[in-house]
Amino acid sequence: MPELPEVETIRRGLVRRAVGRQITKVESDGSRLFRNNVFGAKTVDDFLTGGRIAAFNRRGKFMWLLLEGQSRALVIHLGMSGQIRYHTQALGEPLAIHEHLRLYLDDGGVVSFVDPRTFGHLTLSELEERGNRQIPAALHHIAADPLEVEWEPAAVIERASQSSRHIKTLLLHQELVSGIGNIYADEGLARAALPGWARGTELGQQRWQTLLEGAAAAMREAIVAGGTSFDSLYVDTEGNPGYFRNELAVYARAGQPCHSCGTPIKRMTLDGRAHFFCPVCQRFETNI
DNA sequence: CATAGATCCTGTATGC
């Protein structure tokens, strides 16, 4: 569910509420979220308990928590239904349904990780030098996202132009470019006036550049709006929805008029996922 | 190696 703008909104909330705080107590369950740790949730509990939070960093849809003086980080992925909430006061019952991790902070605040579908991850990983920054080793295969300093569109375009896959599927491939999910892939395609089913080899450098810039612009604007909410599944750390839904050009707008030409937006299934597009504005002509 | 497809889960919406 959460893509780059939603993860970034949550990260900013955590930075504001939890950086500099000491973790006085940890509660967790043994859910699938901890599956990548050698001793499961126990390993994560031991790591966090007593630590002081130094930072929350992000690459694409992955976020990680750093503790002062530690060479490992807690990598957090929200999957399809993950949510992180902050509460100024202790909650009543320990661990509500679908609540898998709870951190008690030294100022009385509480950070709570909730995930009904448990497609997310909470994984400890050693930090590694990568370019100018430290990235958890577990994310070695995740490419830079378009909002990073390390972003190198030329290299991405070079690779993408050699693939026969659909361009929308390439946008969703986190080893090529990270952070883009189904919403911002469709919004980027709409901005670039391209249909998702064109092939990577067919675009050429210029249109690839326009497409990547379109997706990046949509994500930048979505961050300003606090992300995209369709229901209560996505809210920020304070429980507030994001308002980018009002600015979507195509995503989840099947049957509604295109903002630029009035034609009803269409929905199709492409490589197993929903794809929304304007059949008039988003056309592909190989001789452009 | 690159690609297509199945798979992990629960909650909600839709149709009969």
Place this chain on the structure above:
DNA sequence: TGCATACAGGATCTAT
């Protein structure tokens, strides 16, 4: 109203 089915913002593993 009740029940069955489809679908959901993602990433990873497997088979070809």
